[in-house]
Amino acid sequence: MAEDAGRMSAVRIRGLIRGFGDRNVLDGLDLEIPDGQFVALLGRSGSGKSTLLRALAGLDYDVEIRGGALAVPEKVSVAFQDSRLLPWLRVLDNVTLGLDRQGRSRGSEMLAEVGLAGREDAWPLELSGGEQQRVALARALVREPQLLLADEPFGALDALTRIRMHGLLDDLVRAHRPTVLLVTHDVDEAIVLADRIVVLDEGRIAVDCHVDLDKPRSITDPGFRDIREDLLTALGVITQL
Numbered sequence: 001m002a003e004d005a006g007r008m009s010a011v012r013i014r015g016l017i018r019g020f021g022d023r024n025v026l027d028g029l030d031l032e033i034p035d036g037q038f039v040a041l042l043g044r045s046g047s048g049k050s051t052l053l054r055a056l057a058g059l060d061y062d063v064e065i066r067g068g069a070l071a072v073p074e075k076v077s078v079a080f081q082d083s084r085l086l087p088w089l090r091v092l093d094n095v096t097l098g099l100d101r102q103g104r105s106r107g108s109e110m111l112a113e114v115g116l117a118g119r120e121d122a123w124p125l126e127l128s129g130g131e132q133q134r135v136a137l138a139r140a141l142v143r144e145p146q147l148l149l150a151d152e153p154f155g156a157l158d159a160l161t162r163i164r165m166h167g168l169l170d171d172l173v174r175a176h177r178p179t180v181l182l183v184t185h186d187v188d189e190a191i192v193l194a195d196r197i198v199v200l201d202e203g204r205i206a207v208d209c210h211v212d213l214d215k216p217r218s219i220t221d222p223g224f225r226d227i228r229e230d231l232l233t234a235l236g237v238i239t240q241l
């Protein structure tokens with residue numbers, strides 16, 4: 001990974017072992033993410049993606065910690081598949097919950113950045129699913145995290161909204177420069193957005209590749225299709241002849 005030389009590591013994971021019952025879901029996992037890199041994490045269902053994300057977020061209360069070490073930056077934000085907005089708080093209050101007055105004014109700016117200018121006083125339930133996810137991204141980014149952890153943030157959205165959200169996330173990441181770990185089932189989403197794609201299998205990293213394609217990326221690009229085919233093969237979706 002010559003291009004990473006000289007960049008500080010935002011995330012360092014060494015020999016991480018996490019388990020449930022008689023199974024190690026993460027089985028001696030090593031991963032280092034340089035500052036500012038956008039990593040997409042793929043893997044079959046049950047391969048341990050959310051377990052890894054929860055470990056990095058410090059939200060792994062139920063899993064057994066069986067070994068290894070990890071280091072993350074001080075400021076970490078998390079976005080989930082469902083927006084987890086508090087329905088009894090207006091949109092701006094959801095975004096700025098726990099922040100001071102300065103944070104509150106940044107909240108309005110952040111809402112404008114996600115395309116929701118003027119919706120500060122709306123209730124979460126008055127918003128569409130896509131708009132709720134925009135609010136969740138605003139809430140995550142208004143804290144200017146050094147690390148953004150996102151667990152299938154667009155998984156519940158329709159295909160068109162999802163494509164728009166890809167463009168939005170790309171713009172937000174370019175503007176705010178967090179390190180990103182995005183858990184997704186969507187191979188195309190991973191290739192469209194990420195600098196690097198990691199595939200988990202049996203609790204370890206099975207594929208670790210850089211995506212050296214110009215943005216915006218298109219599935220019509222032969223380079224895109226090559227990466228797609230390699231990933232689908234690694235995921236067992238297509239078998240090579």
Ligand SMILES: Nc1ncnc2c1ncn2[C@@H]1O[C@H](COP(=O)(O)OP(=O)(O)OP(=O)(O)O)[C@@H](O)[C@H]1O
Pocket residue numbers: 020025043044045046047048049050051052062063
């Ligand atoms: N609280 C729990 N108790 C017992 N087993 C659990 C618990 N949470 C997760 N597991 C198991 O750990 C394994 C990994 O789960 P995890 O949610 O990390 O996988 P995943 O790759 O994110 O899956 P998916 O893509 O389906 O969301 C699964 O086999 C799951 O059943």
